[in-house]
Amino acid sequence: MMRKIMKVGPTTLVVSLPSNWAKQFKLKKGNELMLDIQGNSLRVSALGAVEPKEAVLDLRGHDHLLHLLISNLYKVGYKKITISFIPEKTIWHRYRKITHLDLIKSLVDHLTGMDIDEMRKTRQGSIIILKERAQLSSEEFSHAFNKLFFHLSNQAEQVSMHFKGRPVSREEVRMMERLINQASDFCLRILNTQGYHDYMKTAIVFSLVTKLEEIGDEYFNLFLYADQKKVRLDERQIALLLSINQQIKDIYLLVNKFSDGAYDAFSERIVKHFAQFEEIAEKNITKEQLRCCFFIYSILQKCRDLLETSLAINHEKFSP
Structure with missing residues (x-):
């Protein structure tokens, strides 16, 4: 996509935003955008308008993947992870037995920037919600x-x-x-x-x-x-x-x-x-x-x- 540079005033250069992109993120006059200089490229992000990435995990049948699933969703950049699990159920992790709940707590301890936001009981077990507490830089x-x-x-x-x-x-x-x-x-x-x-x-x-x-x-x-x-x-x-x-x-x-x-x-x-x-x-x-x-x-x-x-x-x- 090509855009022509316009000049406003004696020194300010301006480029228009694609209308479809602006509509998608409901941008209007006064909104702030994040600009990131990357060599000869300029990355423009509508951070305030983007919906947080969310994931939903049901670990009741895939508990052997618990550690890998949570850590990889974190690394990919998900901002909210909702996990269904059975608190008292034990699994083997790193040569020792540990409950679902203790393993999740242990994982959250080293997920920098994420906290346990909510935990509640359900008929089938429990739900715990992890949320990003601060925007990454x-x-x-x-x-x-x-x-x-x-x-x-x-x-x-x-x-x-x-x-x-x-x-x-x-x-x-x-x-x-x-x-x-x-x-x-x-x-x-x-x-x-x-x-x-x-x-x-x-x-x-x-x-x-x-x-x-x-x-x-x-x-x-x-x-x-x-x-x-x-x-x-x-x-x-x-x-x-x-x-x-x-x-x-x-x-x-x-x-x-x-x-x-x-x-x-x-x-x-x-x-x-x-x-x-x-x-x-x-x-x-x-x-x-x-x-x-x-x-x-x-x-x-x-x-x-x-x-x-x-x-x-x-x-x-x-x-x-």
């Missing part, structure tokens, strides 16, 4: 993104120290994993509803956030398996894990302060880590240690993927 992304890196780095340190003889409890590691999920889910919600401030990088940053959350899952699963099976890693395996932990901090620097030298150094360390892993895997290790090595290998692979992502995010560095 793309300016909040940077803070949440930094928190994601911070929590992931802490989790990596936490798990590594556990193997070095400074044990941590499951609840401590579980809490750190929740903080990682909270930060990553909030980042994805902002990206899905507001986009990234540099619109050309939205998909790339989305991939980066998702990959960081997946690395957190691997650390969490590594800890749970080792704690359950009472696995001890040898010195070589611990040294490799500690070295990989440093890569998370290096990725943060690459994303925010990219340089050819830092990229080359990171690439060399990745190659070295894969070689170290091959040596460890070929040694005489226990079945349980080998399983732990699979988690470490997955973390290493995802760090390598993020190396490519750091290039894409800093693509303008290679412009003539």
Whole structure:
């Protein structure tokens, strides 16, 4: 759709709004619009006139999907979620039994910007309504993104120290994993509803956030398996894990302060880590240690993927 620019007064430039769009959102003189500059594009949103996105879930027959359904609706950007459930019914979640009600409460605790607005009994069970309490802003992304890196780095340190003889409890590691999920889910919600401030990088940053959350899952699963099976890693395996932990901090620097030298150094360390892993895997290790090595290998692979992502995010560095 093309529009001609008109001039009003000595300096003001004006573009008319499409009439069908204005009618759809009942716009009139005096209404406010949200303008968002995205490179050579200008995004115009009738935020005050748009009806909030709503979803209705009946979990009484799909309770095994409870966590995934709620968290994904949140990440997509729904502002109101109505849930039918059976409060006292128990399901398995993250290796433990928990009731519908306790799981929903637990989920809401890490859905930044959403609260339980209403809860009531019905003949078939109960209904709970989640609502967004404040309008999202793309300016909040940077803070949440930094928190994601911070929590992931802490989790990596936490798990590594556990193997070095400074044990941590499951609840401590579980809490750190929740903080990682909270930060990553909030980042994805902002990206899905507001986009990234540099619109050309939205998909790339989305991939980066998702990959960081997946690395957190691997650390969490590594800890749970080792704690359950009472696995001890040898010195070589611990040294490799500690070295990989440093890569998370290096990725943060690459994303925010990219340089050819830092990229080359990171690439060399990745190659070295894969070689170290091959040596460890070929040694005489226990079945349980080998399983732990699979988690470490997955973390290493995802760090390598993020190396490519750091290039894409800093693509303008290679412009003539």
